[in-house]
Amino acid sequence: MFSRHLSNSMASPKKKLQGLVAATITPMTEHGEINFSVIGRYVDYLVEEQGVKNVFVNGTTGEGLSLSISERCRVAEEWVTKGRNKLDQIVIHVGALSLKESQELAQHAAEIGADGIAVIAPFFLKPWNKDVLINFLKEVAAAAPALPFYYYHIPALTGVKIRAEELLDGIQDKIPSFQGLKFSDTDLLDFGQCVDQNRQRQFAFLFGVDEQLLSALVMGATGAVGSTYNYLGKKTKQMLEAFERKDFSSALNHQFCIQRFINFVVKLGKFPSLLLGRVWRLPRWHSDKESTCQCRRCKTLGFDPGLGRSPGVGNGNPAPVFLPGKKSHEQRSLAGYIPWDCKELNTTEQLNTRCWESFRESNEGLSSLCPRVQQEHLLISCKQGSIPNANFQSQSYKTVK
Ligand SMILES: CC(=O)N[C@@H]([C@@H](O)[C@H](O)[C@H](O)CO)[C@@H](O)CC(=O)C(=O)O
Numbered sequence: 001m002f003s004r005h006l007s008n009s010m011a012s013p014k015k016k017l018q019g020l021v022a023a024t025i026t027p028m029t030e031h032g033e034i035n036f037s038v039i040g041r042y043v044d045y046l047v048e049e050q051g052v053k054n055v056f057v058n059g060t061t062g063e064g065l066s067l068s069i070s071e072r073c074r075v076a077e078e079w080v081t082k083g084r085n086k087l088d089q090i091v092i093h094v095g096a097l098s099l100k101e102s103q104e105l106a107q108h109a110a111e112i113g114a115d116g117i118a119v120i121a122p123f124f125l126k127p128w129n130k131d132v133l134i135n136f137l138k139e140v141a142a143a144a145p146a147l148p149f150y151y152y153h154i155p156a157l158t159g160v161k162i163r164a165e166e167l168l169d170g171i172q173d174k175i176p177s178f179q180g181l182k183f184s185d186t187d188l189l190d191f192g193q194c195v196d197q198n199r200q201r202q203f204a205f206l207f208g209v210d211e212q213l214l215s216a217l218v219m220g221a222t223g224a225v226g227s228t229y230n231y232l233g234k235k236t237k238q239m240l241e242a243f244e245r246k247d248f249s250s251a252l253n254h255q256f257c258i259q260r261f262i263n264f265v266v267k268l269g270k271f272p273s274l275l276l277g278r279v280w281r282l283p284r285w286h287s288d289k290e291s292t293c294q295c296r297r298c299k300t301l302g303f304d305p306g307l308g309r310s311p312g313v314g315n316g317n318p319a320p321v322f323l324p325g326k327k328s329h330e331q332r333s334l335a336g337y338i339p340w341d342c343k344e345l346n347t348t349e350q351l352n353t354r355c356w357e358s359f360r361e362s363n364e365g366l367s368s369l370c371p372r373v374q375q376e377h378l379l380i381s382c383k384q385g386s387i388p389n390a391n392f393q394s395q396s397y398k399t400v401k
Pocket of ligand 1: 211
C-alpha cells in the first residue's frame with residue numbers, strides 16, 4: 001500500500017534531488033518514545049512555513065543510529081505516509097553497523113515507496129580502504145536496486161576518512177543505483193574535486209555543513225541536506241535565489257546572517273538541530289532542569305524549540321530538558337563532530353541588544369523559533385561588537401554598528 005516505486009526496475013529518481021533537504025528530527029515523547037502523531041504536522045510545517053519539500057529521515061539529526069531497527073522502519077513509514085502528495089522526495093538513511101540490518105532497512109525503504117536511501121560508512125569496525133567501503137555500500141544498495149542510492153560522507157562522526165573524491169571514482173560501475181553524495185565535511189578541496197571529476201554525470205552533490213553552504217554552491221553543490229533547514233529553510237532559500245541570480249553580495253549577506261545565528265547556537269554549547277526542541281534518545285543528555293513551553297507556536301506545532309518538550313504531549317507535566325547544558329561534556333564528546341569551540345559564556349555580560357535586534361529583524365527564519373529560544377539568546381552574553389558584522393554593512397544590517 002505504500003509503494004511508490006516498486007514498479008521501477010532501475011534506480012532513477014523521479015527528478016534529481018536538489019535544493020534544500022531538511023534533515024528531520026525524530027520527535028519523542030517525554031518518556032523517550034517516538035511520537036509518531038506529530039509527523040503529519042511536521043510535514044505541513046516544513047512545506048508551508050519553510051518552503052522545504054525534501055526530507056532526509058533517520059540521519060544524524062534524526063538519531064537514526066540511536067533507534068531500534070523497528071523504530072527506524074516505523075519512522076520511515078510515517079514520513080512516507082504523511083509526506084505522500086506533499087513532499088517531493090523522502091530519502092531514508094539506512095546506514096548501520098550491521099550489513100544485514102542496513103540491507104533490511106534498505107529493502108524496507110523500497111517497499112514503503114521512499115524516494116532514495118543514503119548510507120554512512122560503518123564506524124566501529126571501519127572499512128580500511130576504498131574497496132572495502134564500496135563493497136559494503138554495494139551490498140546495501142543491492143538490497144534495494146530500484147532506489148536511488150546516496151553515499152553519506154560524514155568523516156568527523158564515522159571516523160572513516162576515505163576521501164569522497166576517491167570513493168566516487170568509478171562508483172557507478174559498482175553501484176548502478178548510485179545517484180549522489182551527501183557531503184557533511186568542511187574539506188572543500190575534496191568536495192570540489194568530487195564535482196569537478198564527475199561533471200559528465202548527473203550526480204546530486206548535497207552539501208551538509210549549513211554554515212558553509214555558499215562556498216559549496218560556488219564549488220557546484222546541487223543541493224543541501226541539513227538540520228537548520230527545519231527552521232531556516234526560508235532564509236536559506238533566499239540565499240539560494242540570490243546565488244541563482246548571481247547577486248553574490250546578497251547571497252553573502254544571507255550566509256553571514258545564517259552563520260551569526262549558528263554561531264549564537266554554538267556559543268550556547270548546543271547542537272543546532274536541538275533548536276527544534278525534543279527529547280533526545282541519548283539518556284546521558286538528560287538534565288534534571290524542568291521546563292515547559294507554553295507558547296502558541298510550540299503548542300500548535302507540537303514543538304518546543306530548545307526546551308526539549310516533546311511534541312504533542314499535553315498532559316501538563318513539566319517536561320524534562322534533555323538538551324545538553326553548557327556543562328555537559330557528554331554533549332561535546334557525542335557531538336564530537338564539533339570543530340567548534342563551545343567555550344562557556346559569561347552570562348553576567350550584557351547582551352548587545354542592538355546586534356540581537358538587528359539580527360532578529362533581518363532573519364525571518366527566526367520567527368519559526370519559539371520565543372523562549374529567542375529569549376534564551378537574550379540571556380547569553382554577547383560582547384558588544386562580538387558579532388562579526390562590524391565591517392559588513394548591508395541594507396539588512398545597517399543598524400548594527
Ligand atoms: C553534524 C551535523 O549534525 N550536521 C548537520 C548540519 O546540518 C549541522 O547541524 C549544521 O551545519 C550546523 O552545524 C547535517 O549535516 C546532518 C544531517 O544532514 C543529518 O541529520 O543527517
